[in-house]
Amino acid sequence: MSIVKGIIVPGIPHPLLCPEKNEGWTRLREGFEAARKELEECGAERIVIYSTMWPSVIGHQIQADPEPEWVHVDELFHDLGSIPYKFKIDAEFGHSFQAAAEARGLMARTVAYHGFPIDTGSVVALKLLNPDNRMSASIVSSNVYADRAETVVLGKAARDAIEASDLKTAIVVVMTLSNRLFTDYIDPASDHIHSPKDEEWNDKLLEFLGGGRLEDVAQLSRTIQDQIRVHKVVNFKPMWWMSAVMGQHNRYDGAVHAYAPLFGTGGAVVSLTPSNEVAGDKEYDEEDVEVFQGNRTVLGASTDGVQQKPTSESNSQAPTLRTTTTPAAVINTDTAPAPVGAYPHARQEGGLLYLSGVGPRQPGTNAIPGGPIKDENGDALNYDIEAQTEAVIENISKILIASGSSLDEVIDVTAFLVDMDRDFAGYNKVYAKHFTPIGATRTTIAIRALPTPIAVEFKVVARAPKS
Amino acid sequence: MSGSIVAGVLAPHPPHLVYAENPPQNEPTAECGWETLRWGYERLRKDLEGIDYDTLVVLSPHWQTYVGTHFLGVPHFKSLSVDPVFPNLFRFHYELDVDVALAQAICSQAGGAGLVTKMMENPDFRVDYGTIVSCHMTRPQWDKPIVGISSCRATSYYSVEVMQKQAAVLAEATRKAVEESGRRVVLIASNSLSHSHFTTESAVPEDMSKEHIMSHGQHMWDMRAIDLLRKGKTQQFVDEMPEFTSQAISETDAGAFTWMLHALGMPEYEAELYGYGTVIGTGNAVMAWYPEGK
Numbered sequence A: 001m002s003i004v005k006g007i008i009v010p011g012i013p014h015p016l017l018c019p020e021k022n023e024g025w026t027r028l029r030e031g032f033e034a035a036r037k038e039l040e041e042c043g044a045e046r047i048v049i050y051s052t053m054w055p056s057v058i059g060h061q062i063q064a065d066p067e068p069e070w071v072h073v074d075e076l077f078h079d080l081g082s083i084p085y086k087f088k089i090d091a092e093f094g095h096s097f098q099a100a101a102e103a104r105g106l107m108a109r110t111v112a113y114h115g116f117p118i119d120t121g122s123v124v125a126l127k128l129l130n131p132d133n134r135m136s137a138s139i140v141s142s143n144v145y146a147d148r149a150e151t152v153v154l155g156k157a158a159r160d161a162i163e164a165s166d167l168k169t170a171i172v173v174v175m176t177l178s179n180r181l182f183t184d185y186i187d188p189a190s191d192h193i194h195s196p197k198d199e200e201w202n203d204k205l206l207e208f209l210g211g212g213r214l215e216d217v218a219q220l221s222r223t224i225q226d227q228i229r230v231h232k233v234v235n236f237k238p239m240w241w242m243s244a245v246m247g248q249h250n251r252y253d254g255a256v257h258a259y260a261p262l263f264g265t266g267g268a269v270v271s272l273t274p275s276n277e278v279a280g281d282k283e284y285d286e287e288d289v290e291v292f293q294g295n296r297t298v299l300g301a302s303t304d305g306v307q308q309k310p311t312s313e314s315n316s317q318a319p320t321l322r323t324t325t326t327p328a329a330v331i332n333t334d335t336a337p338a339p340v341g342a343y344p345h346a347r348q349e350g351g352l353l354y355l356s357g358v359g360p361r362q363p364g365t366n367a368i369p370g371g372p373i374k375d376e377n378g379d380a381l382n383y384d385i386e387a388q389t390e391a392v393i394e395n396i397s398k399i400l401i402a403s404g405s406s407l408d409e410v411i412d413v414t415a416f417l418v419d420m421d422r423d424f425a426g427y428n429k430v431y432a433k434h435f436t437p438i439g440a441t442r443t444t445i446a447i448r449a450l451p452t453p454i455a456v457e458f459k460v461v462a463r464a465p466k467s
Numbered sequence B: 001m002s003g004s005i006v007a008g009v010l011a012p013h014p015p016h017l018v019y020a021e022n023p024p025q026n027e028p029t030a031e032c033g034w035e036t037l038r039w040g041y042e043r044l045r046k047d048l049e050g051i052d053y054d055t056l057v058v059l060s061p062h063w064q065t066y067v068g069t070h071f072l073g074v075p076h077f078k079s080l081s082v083d084p085v086f087p088n089l090f091r092f093h094y095e096l097d098v099d100v101a102l103a104q105a106i107c108s109q110a111g112g113a114g115l116v117t118k119m120m121e122n123p124d125f126r127v128d129y130g131t132i133v134s135c136h137m138t139r140p141q142w143d144k145p146i147v148g149i150s151s152c153r154a155t156s157y158y159s160v161e162v163m164q165k166q167a168a169v170l171a172e173a174t175r176k177a178v179e180e181s182g183r184r185v186v187l188i189a190s191n192s193l194s195h196s197h198f199t200t201e202s203a204v205p206e207d208m209s210k211e212h213i214m215s216h217g218q219h220m221w222d223m224r225a226i227d228l229l230r231k232g233k234t235q236q237f238v239d240e241m242p243e244f245t246s247q248a249i250s251e252t253d254a255g256a257f258t259w260m261l262h263a264l265g266m267p268e269y270e271a272e273l274y275g276y277g278t279v280i281g282t283g284n285a286v287m288a289w290y291p292e293g294k
């Protein structure tokens, strides 16, 4: 693996522009210098930066101007002076990172425009960690709306792109720990962490990071946001990204090079070196995610009075839907719902058609007529068993028709109900309506659960069409 | 002679409008799009032609300052503004003059009234795209000096209510400074109404078959806001602002609109509505108030 280092740095410009004005800012400047040396010694050839000070709203943006040059001024701390820069950006890597992000279901674009406003945090990081442009650089934005899944997948996309190249790469995250700035100007000498609570949390975070427990910090991100982060443009998600790029574990040698107040916020320079030492199990075990499945396409249709919600496909409980399998003798149809595993809709053996278990989900949309039996949190919902049973029989009929057969040819049915007491009567009524004239044999069984939030499923054997 | 506020303009700043306008200063060019809003701006400009004024005073949500309220304090700026979110649509070469004396006067008044203030005196500073878009759409000749005011992020640190109070103080300071300056000024509140927006972009950005309000709820909020303002119920609108801001995910959280309405003295007369349209799902109204009549 060519990831040789992870570095966390603050993006507020004081350590770059006026380190001499406060002893803590001086320490941070020295911390940057220590991190720079580490990067040099480990032979890092490229740095990939995720900056919380570069917000984006249309997916993620990746810098791809090979030689951006500008005189930067911070919109808040403009009185500290201008920052002229000329960076060396790895545009090729930017494009491959972008492609990797798209391959994982994300929206991403590269930006290569003269005068594009590179954010203060990225400028500070590059000026201090890579002053002579020894390494080539890549910078990615923080999407304002990205949740954990999207941010983790973005990290994995960066990892894909890094793995596909052979440059030794360092991962850099630009962020403060606690982020509450003073709302009035202060005497630099009097700078301190805004509150004791912020300070306690910063200490805790540094204890984790110093112990190399990056994934643990990532898992704590939501709590950190609640405890020590004022809601600004971007919530606290850089640790999700960083841990995902670096492999989602706690096996690092951590070094806290500096920690000091930065206009009330907590600024820290930390380095993480991959190691084989096991730093203990992960604190929590949140669900991992490989591909972003959220749906943000709202251009097509009006959302009719409600804010856009993720579609059922992004429901983390739902199994991944597959395209149907297609060896010989098997039958698949677009008119029935997509399978949730590696199985066909039906298979012919001799004169018989064996159908895979069929539920009520609607082809195409995966909507469940009569409603799902539980929500994303697993809380029970009221549903209509009759509507679900109707939909099951309709799906079976469609598969049989696609197989050249029909519902009239059904010989044997095995029905599965997740709640026999509640649902048998309704199911039985709908069943009778369709199957009384057919006279198939039937067995009804109560089971604990089905793989999607449905209440009923049929397994059917029917006569194949006479060839 | 005492100065006065001769107009207040609600001037939304989606860069898409400048893009669609195809002014020579903008590098990318569009085919068409967002015409109803652009026609609205056209009508606004026609009315402003009939008014004699010296300076545009603009407050923009896209110059975000977490420490106090800042004022452009350099007499002349010339640079390139690239929109950080839509760099494909907006790369604008701007050149503008600043009414530094008036900026300094408002800054001093506001400071005296207890706000944290700062003059921005770094000549390398880049003027934010919100200021540029609103000013360009209001006065594309760029022949009037501007006063550029930042958005103090009181909403993020405290609440919309605190933002409202600070905006009222800033408004009072603005009014006093304008009167003492002898200038005739047009105030510009640079913001949209409802602001929840698409997070995807169509292949052709100006494809109007893809443009619509983000949700019906947002549309209802926008219509309510416009209705109140057109009936002269400005105070009621400002009173409802906290709810409007959270329900419509509005960038009124930046304080620009509240500031302007306070500085105009909470008009009880009707606002002039020049146009309404959506841009990537946000609701935008071009409106104006004329304290001395048109």
Ligand SMILES: [Fe+2]
Residues within 6 Å of the ligand: B013, B061, B062, B130, B251
């Ligand atoms: Fe805006």
